[in-house]
Amino acid sequence: MDERPVGVPVDPEVLRARLASELPEAGEAPERVLDELVAAVDPGLVASAGPRYFGFVTGQALPAARAADMLAAVWDQNAFSYVSSPAAAVVEEVAARWVLDVLELPAKASVGFVTGAQMANATCLAVARNEVLGRLGWDVARDGLIGAPPLRVLAGAEAHATIFSALRFIGLAPPELVAVDDQGAMLADALSLDGPAIVCAQAGNVNTGAFDPLGELAAACREAGAWLHVDGAFGLWAAASPALRGLVAGAAGADSWATDAHKWLNVPYDSGLAIVADRDAHRRAMGLSAAYLVESEHRQNYDFTPEASRRARGFAVYAALRSLGRAGLAELIERCCGHAALFASLLREGGAEVLNEVVLNQVLVAASSDAVARVQAEGVCWLGGTVWRGREAMRISVSGYETTEDDVRRSAASILRALP
Numbered sequence: 001m002d003e004r005p006v007g008v009p010v011d012p013e014v015l016r017a018r019l020a021s022e023l024p025e026a027g028e029a030p031e032r033v034l035d036e037l038v039a040a041v042d043p044g045l046v047a048s049a050g051p052r053y054f055g056f057v058t059g060q061a062l063p064a065a066r067a068a069d070m071l072a073a074v075w076d077q078n079a080f081s082y083v084s085s086p087a088a089a090v091v092e093e094v095a096a097r098w099v100l101d102v103l104e105l106p107a108k109a110s111v112g113f114v115t116g117a118q119m120a121n122a123t124c125l126a127v128a129r130n131e132v133l134g135r136l137g138w139d140v141a142r143d144g145l146i147g148a149p150p151l152r153v154l155a156g157a158e159a160h161a162t163i164f165s166a167l168r169f170i171g172l173a174p175p176e177l178v179a180v181d182d183q184g185a186m187l188a189d190a191l192s193l194d195g196p197a198i199v200c201a202q203a204g205n206v207n208t209g210a211f212d213p214l215g216e217l218a219a220a221c222r223e224a225g226a227w228l229h230v231d232g233a234f235g236l237w238a239a240a241s242p243a244l245r246g247l248v249a250g251a252a253g254a255d256s257w258a259t260d261a262h263k264w265l266n267v268p269y270d271s272g273l274a275i276v277a278d279r280d281a282h283r284r285a286m287g288l289s290a291a292y293l294v295e296s297e298h299r300q301n302y303d304f305t306p307e308a309s310r311r312a313r314g315f316a317v318y319a320a321l322r323s324l325g326r327a328g329l330a331e332l333i334e335r336c337c338g339h340a341a342l343f344a345s346l347l348r349e350g351g352a353e354v355l356n357e358v359v360l361n362q363v364l365v366a367a368s369s370d371a372v373a374r375v376q377a378e379g380v381c382w383l384g385g386t387v388w389r390g391r392e393a394m395r396i397s398v399s400g401y402e403t404t405e406d407d408v409r410r411s412a413a414s415i416l417r418a419l420p
């Protein structure tokens, strides 16, 4: 992993040719299938599991988490219900408690183990939709959405694309956009509420790392009877660090939170967490049947996710948290932020223009799309391009547990070589 180019362009025809075109009539030996699969896909594998992949917000996979996730496949547990896997149910119960603890969220909140923050946003916003329409006198569970009263949904102008897709999935229109500051954080003064509504806030902007003012938003929502949802796919993990938790001050006052385990917790794909303060509201929106009215003595995983049968994702989350411990998690988060700060200072020293205030693990550097392509082609590291306030930029996200200072120095040198 340390030696191979991090991301290399590959002609999909090469992969298609190697993967054989027709399904064989007779089955083949498993060893042969796997050997040939490994050989065939190699040129198409991105070293995102390694220490110099800074694209999107992509964590690596901690050894314990990776092994636990492999066991989830080997044991082939169906995490659907308590009887389908008591182990998966109780592991998720324990991992949920630990997640709430390290994220400093209310201990009585409920946690659904979903595929990622997009599904966590969709899950939480479906709960929000039902509850807020309930306050407006409409029962979504009984009557559906057609004919429902108007429901205001608001989000910061720099809300993540998955807020828009999540709203689309659950039958709601795009949000009204609230003005943001120059780092992309919502301006609390620009939020005007006149009654029940859903407000989508953000903890950690993908470009700048900026946080919406969660405490102020929580107070405003409480006063208006509005639901505050926080998209904190990676930013919520700042709460795990005593040095950084000021950034998420007030987050615990929200009604729901979406986050990822496959980003900063360094759990393998796929792993997201849908968290709701009101456990019963979560069960009313997601549970399978009227049986939700009676709380079983066991955790029923299907109460908290849109899926019924699914992979036992809790094993890897449990293993990641236990192998890091509280101190190791804080150290991981702080180390990544320290590396982001080092990136910013090395790049500035080299003459690059850093466009954001580096408050977390994200660094935004002015760069043409050609320069981004040159970095990607050199293969020392991988990062993606973006447009920030009308300017072309490259986005560096430091989220991996194995990234060292040397990786940062090698990568910064490669970036500076690519800039004009």
Ligand SMILES: *Cc1c(COP(=O)(O)O)cnc(C)c1O
Binding pocket: 057, 115, 116, 117, 118, 119, 160, 162, 202, 204, 205, 206, 231, 232, 233, 234, 260, 272
């Ligand atoms: C990554 C991200 C998402 C989407 O998460 P997936 O895990 O890709 O579903 C949503 N919001 C923010 C802020 C993100 O960074």
